[in-house]
Amino acid sequence: MSRIIWKGAIAFGLVNIPVILRPASRSQSLDLDLLDLRDMAPVGYQRINKSTGKPVDKEHIVKGYQYAKDEYVLLNDEDFRQANVEATQTVDIVSFVDAASIPPYYFDTPYYLEPDKRGERGYALLHETMRRTGKAALALVVLRARQHLAAMLVHEDALVLNTMRFADEVLPMSELRLPKAARGKATGAHAREVEMATKLVEDMTEDWAPEQYRDTYRDDLMARIEAKIESGKTHQLTPPSEEEAAPRQGAKVIDMVALLRQSLGKRGKDKQEDESESETESETEPARRKTPARHAAARKQPAAKRTGATSAKRARSSGSKTAGTKRAPARRDSHASAARKSSGTTGKKRAA
Template structure:
């Protein structure tokens, strides 16, 4: 698998050559756009706004509009001139606790894989962060974009998460109200939460919608009739406490009757 980016992790005077490989993939079913009338593919062409001719990929350059209709052009060399040596490395700025990074800042995940000669320094950084329960905040330039990063140690390697910058985060359009809760409601909600606690085992989950969609596609290919599954209508529960109690009973029914604890018999005196 080709690397998305190659560079070096830099902290202090230590440089660790690494390659970044994407850690996730999109498994969604992809569709082509077709003409409704004859079913032909709909294609998009890049056309010059002036002469109307189609422009090939090698005939396209980047331009910045500094005034309406006026552009300055940029070459790859221009973008490289903007980079410093620090930009070419994954430069660690500082370390922090993972809980300090709000989930909204996470963007994309990469595996950081050590290149030749970097294994020992890589393992040293991974083990030190893991032992101290710290993650690293870093910056680098990938392509033509500066990225804020979080380096997260795992039991086997280091994950690199690209982070959004502060000014890229949108404010919540409306803050939810925080009505007062009585003790009984909160206790019941905590009971429901604790009754549903299980280990997170990612292999246990699958994209069920994609499975059903793929089955519909296969049925249509085979000329079968498509049957729509019946809707699952939610129960009409109005009272919050009733809803919590019903939810707890539902969880208990799914898990079965509680197991009786085995008690040891006291040893009879000799």
């Protein structure tokens, strides 16, 4: 179970619901160390005293607010708590909004809210009310000595608290150069293009299944690391590649409808191959791929190779399932083939 980040209560009008805050996300980035190339010794992150240039031990480090040049007020965790005791212990709901109305760029970090002792009834009440109304609760909460705007959302049986950015932390879109929505212009979307794009979106629409996606670049990087270990090149830096990046092409007129039509055709072909592959694998042997995402697997190998592999699997599968009733057509095919060869040879002799 994930660690407890914070304990407090949800303030819902006059109702207080004791809750526990737990992290709802984790980092899967590779843990890389900094090394000294000369002797492979780790390079640590040292806190340096700017006056003496010497490292400072952790127990000697405190927080301070500079109120005048070289003059500081020292602060510790108790100062942060006593600044506003209630704010540091409460998820204070200030309003409710339609959950779909919150722009996605306001969201920051998700946390799970779990009912604490004697908090189950109030938790269930708030959860069911928000589920029925489809609302999100906007709240203020202090975490790690900083106040956050947060959105409380319903997901399955849980309440999720997602910290948000304040409005002044979001850069305005007015500075962006965006295409106009007007149709018929060079930068606008034409009706035929929208129609074809809508078909592609509908064809690519699936049920939400996040477990089928994964960080395939991390897998590729780990494969490269393992290859360097196996080849004994662990202390050798890879020289820059002689291949240069392809120059960027200038702007040109693109036939969007043709590209969308090709995309739809490719989607249909890939679907048939995926379905045939899955049927063959289930009948012959368990799937060997570790990657659960068929999308990731599709990126790993070219379409031609997948087609060849699928054809081979189909051939093995059809061979293993051939029964007595299906052998007759095969013999007829072989006789037909022999007849064709014979006729071809006869034709050549006649020509000669």
